[in-house]
Amino acid sequence: MEKKILVVEDDPYTNELISNLLSTRGFNMISVTTGEEAIEYVKDNIPDLVILDLLLPRLDGWEICKILHKSGTKTARVPILVVSVLSRFDSVVFGPEMAGVSFFSKPFEAAGLIAEVERIFKKTP
Amino acid sequence: MAAFQAAYAGPIPAARSNLFLIRRVEKCSNFLYDYKMRTFQEDLDVQLKSRILVIDDDPGLTLTLSAILSKAGYSVTAANSGREGLETFRKNLEPHILQVVLLDIRMPDMNGVEVLKELKKTDPNVGAIMITGNADVESAAASLYEGASAYVTKPYNINEVKFFIQKSLERQKLMVHNAFLMGRLQEWNIELEKTVQEKTEELKSKNIILLDVVEKLNLLNELKSRFVANASHELQTPMTSILGFSSLLLDYWDNLDRSQIIRFLGIIRDETQRLSRLSRDLLDLERIQDGKINLEYKKVNLKEVAGQVSENLRVVKNTVEVDLEFEKGAIEVWTDPDKIAQVFTNLMGNAFKYSPDNTRLKVAGRARKDVVVVSVLDQGPGIPPDKREKIFEPFYRIRDDVTNHVRGTGLGLSIAKAIVEAMGGVIRVEGFLGKGSDFTFVLPKNYRNPEN
Numbered sequence: 001m002e003k004k005i006l007v008v009e010d011d012p013y014t015n016e017l018i019s020n021l022l023s024t025r026g027f028n029m030i031s032v033t034t035g036e037e038a039i040e041y042v043k044d045n046i047p048d049l050v051i052l053d054l055l056l057p058r059l060d061g062w063e064i065c066k067i068l069h070k071s072g073t074k075t076a077r078v079p080i081l082v083v084s085v086l087s088r089f090d091s092v093v094f095g096p097e098m099a100g101v102s103f104f105s106k107p108f109e110a111a112g113l114i115a116e117v118e119r120i121f122k123k124t125p
Numbered sequence: 126m127a128a129f130q131a132a133y134a135g136p137i138p139a140a141r142s143n144l145f146l147i148r149r150v151e152k153c154s155n156f157l158y159d160y161k162m163r164t165f166q167e168d169l170d171v172q173l174k175s176r177i178l179v180i181d182d183d184p185g186l187t188l189t190l191s192a193i194l195s196k197a198g199y200s201v202t203a204a205n206s207g208r209e210g211l212e213t214f215r216k217n218l219e220p221h222i223l224q225v226v227l228l229d230i231r232m233p234d235m236n237g238v239e240v241l242k243e244l245k246k247t248d249p250n251v252g253a254i255m256i257t258g259n260a261d262v263e264s265a266a267a268s269l270y271e272g273a274s275a276y277v278t279k280p281y282n283i284n285e286v287k288f289f290i291q292k293s294l295e296r297q298k299l300m301v302h303n304a305f306l307m308g309r310l311q312e313w314n315i316e317l318e319k320t321v322q323e324k325t326e327e328l329k330s331k332n333i334i335l336l337d338v339v340e341k342l343n344l345l346n347e348l349k350s351r352f353v354a355n356a357s358h359e360l361q362t363p364m365t366s367i368l369g370f371s372s373l374l375l376d377y378w379d380n381l382d383r384s385q386i387i388r389f390l391g392i393i394r395d396e397t398q399r400l401s402r403l404s405r406d407l408l409d410l411e412r413i414q415d416g417k418i419n420l421e422y423k424k425v426n427l428k429e430v431a432g433q434v435s436e437n438l439r440v441v442k443n444t445v446e447v448d449l450e451f452e453k454g455a456i457e458v459w460t461d462p463d464k465i466a467q468v469f470t471n472l473m474g475n476a477f478k479y480s481p482d483n484t485r486l487k488v489a490g491r492a493r494k495d496v497v498v499v500s501v502l503d504q505g506p507g508i509p510p511d512k513r514e515k516i517f518e519p520f521y522r523i524r525d526d527v528t529n530h531v532r533g534t535g536l537g538l539s540i541a542k543a544i545v546e547a548m549g550g551v552i553r554v555e556g557f558l559g560k561g562s563d564f565t566f567v568l569p570k571n572y573r574n575p576e577n
Contacts, residue, residue: 013366013392020389021373024380055358085361107365110372 003121006047007031008038008064009083010056014106018051018083021110022117035059039067042075049120050075054084054093066097079120083108173301174222175294177201180210180240181229181256190227193283199290207235211243218248223297225252225290230261230268238268245272250300252293256281355520356407359535363396363403399534406536410519413543420461420547422573427465427499428456431488434469444482447473454492455499459574464544471537472501472564478533479505479562493567496550500565507558516554517542541566548572 005022009015010033019029030047032038035056041047050068054061061082068075081102086093088103104116177199181187187203194201202217204210210226217224226244230237237255244251255276257265265276274296275289370389374381381389412418428451435447458465469488476486484504491498508516515521520535545552545566552566 011362011365013396014362014369016392017366017369017373020385021369024373024377085358085365106361107368110369110376113369 002026002028003048004028004030004045005049005051005117006038006041006045007051008033008035008056008061009051009053010034011053014053018113021113025114025118027117035061035064038064042068042078046074047078049117050078050080051117052080052082054082054086062095062097065101069097069100079124081116081120083113172221173298175199176217176222176224177227177290178210178214178217178224179203179227180205180207180232180237181227182206182232183229186229190286194287194290197287207232207237207240210240211235211247214244214251215247223252223294223301224248225254225274225293225297227254227256227286227290228273230255230257230265238264238271241268241271241273250297252290252297254286254289254293352519355535359403359520360400363400366396367393367400403534403536406534406540410536410540410543413540413547416547418464418547420464420573422459422461425458425460425462425465426456427451427458427490427497430462430466431469431473431490434466434473435488437470438473438477442477445477445480446485448485448487450487451490452492455490455497458497458568459571460548460568464548465568468541468544468566469501471541472566475533475537476501476503476505476562476564479503481505492570495571496567496569498565498567500563502556502561502563504561507556507560507562508554509558513554517552 005027007015007018007029009018009031012033015031015033019031023029030041030045032041036059038050038052039059050064052061052064056064061084065080065082067073068078068080070076079102080100081104082098083104083106084093085106088094088105094103102116102120104113177194179187179190179194179201180203181190182205184205187205191201191203202213204213210228214224214226228237228240228244232240235243237257241253241255244253249272251272253268253273255265255268255273256279257276258279262276262278265273265278268276274293277285277289370393374386374389378386409418428449431449431451435449439445439447473486473488480486480503486504487500487502489500489502491500512521517538519539542552545568548568549572550566550568552564554562554564556563
């Protein structure tokens with residue numbers, strides 16, 4: 001069964017890029033542009049991976065991480081891949097709520113993101 | 126005695142005598158306030174006068190003593206009873222007069238020791254020399270405990286008396302000098318404390334100013350850091366699309382269909398243009414804010430500029446109509462034509478972006494004294510009152526679903542503000558949330574006009 005990937009990214013072109021890129025590898029892509037839409041989606045669906053931008057309007061990436069990974073919820077064990085222009089070495093960026101979250105820097109090459117996603121699925125089949 | 130107490134009513138005796146000593150010193154030291162310390166003693170001595178008071182119930186004896194001491198150069202007063210003596214003493218009580226009392230012990234109304242006690246109450250530093258017959262030697266010796274300076278027994282040796290007077294005066298002088306020195310010391314201490322306090326206050330206020338400056342610099346530094354961080358993020362976003370889509374095309378060309386290829390190439394072109402616009406805007410903003418651009422002022426027709434900008438914008442979006450309403454006195458202004466065109470482009474560009482289709486946009490110019498007031502009014506979503514200052518900050522965007530598909534550089538309003546301010550004007554935004562925005566700028570009509 002093909003893997004479901006939820007993309008949460010407010011920049012329309014970047015969102016389109018990620019969706020198209022991973023579609024070519026046969027993943028089932030669901031894309032939303034706000035955190036609210038993402039939370040709404042996971043109420044009835046459990047994706048196999050969430051690709052998450054950090055700088056989002058209102059409900060930002062950090063908050064979404066906290067909500068998705070809250071223990072006891074259905075999404076607590078869903079891997080999250082943060083894709084951001086921010087630096088992963090910035091302590092503010094990589095706070096405690098990001099424990100167990102993978103990080104990928106923007107900008108990126110197509111093959112690089114695909115390799116990263118496949119690496120995550122190999123680790124958590 | 127009663128009259129005396131009435132006159133000096135108030136302070137308790139000990140405090141009163143201290144006050145008296147201080148007054149005595151003050152009166153003397155006033156004259157030498159500005160003298161150097163090494164000369165003070167002589168000056169003080171010049172001011173000090175001495176007076177001898179002889180109290181004895183034997184008028185013959187007082188007369189003799191007075192005569193002898195007067196001849197020796199002293200100023201002498203005599204009294205023939207204890208009470209009279211006390212009264213005279215108090216009458217002569219003056220800060221610059223040192224008194225030595227020659228006091229007979231055996232007197233009918235008040236004996237010498239009682240008189241001595243009263244004298245001491247009035248002036249604790251008074252010099253008292255007791256005169257006594259052989260029979261009274263014991264009480265004379267006891268009077269030393271009451272504060273007498275010395276005693277002589279009858280028949281006395283006048284040289285001995287003179288000697289004791291001299292000693293007593295010297296002692297009193299020393300007391301005065303001492304008090305004077307103490308006073309000066311206290312004054313200096315107070316002065317020193319005052320100076321220290323003044324300097325401390327001065328330092329404190331300077332410190333406050335410095336802290337304020339540091340705080341402002343920190344704030345500026347923080348703003349700059351935030352600006353650089355924001356600029357970097359804003360540059361990375363189009364770069365993500367360019368790098369991502371170009372590598373997608375290169376690596377997966379065979380998996381893509383024709384419409385996808387065209388779409389992705391189009392995005393790469395748009396994002397490259399955006400990147401170019403962004404870097405140009407960044408440089409512009411920096412240079413305008415730092416006053417590094419030369420504004421070339423000339424006579425400019427604002428209505429024509431607004432009309433031209435409107436035509437350019439309608440090429441991209443022709444579903445919005447523009448009304449130009451300029452008052453007669455608001456058409457011609459002395460300003461930089463290119464830069465004012467940029468202000469119109471940025472403000473009207475925003476208005477176009479946020480205007481729903483089939484609405485009208487109004488650009489109005491009004492003349493007010495020496496200024497023109499130009500308003501750009503749209504029928505878009507409007508700006509919440511709490512965001513109206515912030516929207517002029519670089520990269521500030523109202524995070525709203527409506528603006529999500531509107532892609533600007535985030536610098537248009539900052540640049541418009543910087544230009545208007547460089548031209549001596551001001552800009553602000555008003556309007557009603559849900560009913561449209563009103564961007565208004567005020568420009569002086571003749572800023573930097575050499576003819577005015």
